[in-house]
Amino acid sequence: MLRQIRRDYLLYLFLIPFLLWYALFIFKPMYGLQIAFKDFLLFRGIAESPWVGLEHFKVFLESPYFTRVLVNTLVLSLYSLLFAFPIPIVLALLMNEAKNIIFRRTVQTFTYLPHFISVVIVAGIATNFLAPNNGVINFIIDKLGGSKVYFLTVPEYFRSIFVLTFDIWKEAGFSSIVYFAALSGINPQLYEAAVIDGANKGRQMWHITLPGILPTIMILLIMKVGHIMDVSYEAIILLYQPVTYETADVISTYTYRAGLQEGHYDLATAVGLFNAVIAFILVIGANKLSKKFTNTGLW
């Protein structure tokens, strides 16, 4: 063992800055998670602040915010799963059928583009398009004879706007890459054999194409389920307003407000930790399901 270490000492030297980074910026903050169980006092620091046990969790669970943010997190993710998840699959299937390469490349280039635009600009475009007086959506509604709506102040619209903007418009094209790759990986001989057997397009789709990409779909579905608690607070805080909190406020945006904006560091950490524990259980569960049904786990 010592001989191995002496032989590879340069490799260990390379690892020092790398691991130091993980120690300072990942593991050191992990140590700070303990303030979830403490009455955190800034001037006394993390170690010296007194323990309060599960007090912050109790406060959170008993607060009116708890049900609201938990339900909103789950419902928003569910919306995304139901409406945004299938779209890249359909898009990849359609692109796979478009045999004109120049046409296909053009469509791919255009649909991947929004992925490269920042959430701030996407939120900015959405805000301006949906604006009550000068937004283009309301101009169109107006031209069609409807009455103008201030979309971003209506709680009922928030989830649809969010999923449509960030999960579908911004990401659907780019997410189709993985499925498209899986489709291109299907052996063309399978199709040739099917044609000889007299199978039409529909039957080919059902018996060759779908089974060919099913493992990819399953893995991504399971990863998505594992990430149900990870809704993008960075995007939400750009679009929500106090009037839409009842549907838009999720666990992570609440953590941000309570912690970084209002300075309740200990309570906010407890809320974040609560989120992490549920997420962790979901990841483990999703991986178990994945191993059971597709024989491929994430670890």
Next chain:
Amino acid sequence: MKLTRGEKWFSGFNYVLLSLTALAALYPFLYVLSASISSPEQVVRGNVLLFPKDVTFTAYRTVLAEKGIWLGYANTIFYTLFGTMVSLMLTILGAYSLSKKRLFGVTVINFIIAFTMWINMSGAAGMIPYYLNLRDLGLLNSRFGIIIAFAITTFNVFLLRTFFTTVPDSLEEAARVDGANDWSIMWRIYIPLSVPALITVGLFYAVGRWNAYFWSMVLLTDQSKIPLQVLLKKMIVEMNVNSMLDNGGPVDIAKETIIYATIIVAILPMVLVYPYIQRFFVQGMMVGSIKE
């Protein structure tokens, strides 16, 4: 191969549907561009839906005369350039060592690093401890803090490690016979052979840096240090154009077109380089989805 009538119909329908999808992806950009070069009166009256009306570049003149935009751009370029360099250095060093199966303890380290992918400390779970940690380290309101604190993305480490493992061992063995050490083997063999992978990972970092706003917004209090995205949040999301424009003038009616011109000015570099970098992202996505 002859197509049946149904298949022809499907093929035609498919092309129409895909064209509409591409148009839907593109329409917001087209509208923003058209509105930005139209006269404010036409935009406010709702006469611009796709094509510009009464073309004028006044909005661009206003935006480009704004010092804040240029400062934001300079800051973003600074964070992107230096951030990507630091990220690449740390990632290469880590990924190279972790790609060596013979290294004693490598399995444990790989496991620990993989574990951090599931506990995202700068995400929701660790947001507050992450912030307090940076405060303790004296990295609030610090350019250096922004660069170092977000330097490594574990996914990119694994992506590069995967590339490194595809380099044949025989090359390393031959170099070792010639007396090369790990440092020169990494520099002379692995890095030249992994240029496409390094570009991919470098671009992942660079685009991430270019588009990042959240932690810059939280950590940087000096207006002179904020990157473009944080400025854009005030200007185009909160539509607070007036506070950013110190040259006064009648901005109220022109506000709409100024916002749209700002969006165009902000996305132009990305849209211009995008056609060239697209393929690296596609490749990166595929490798990333096959491994891990």
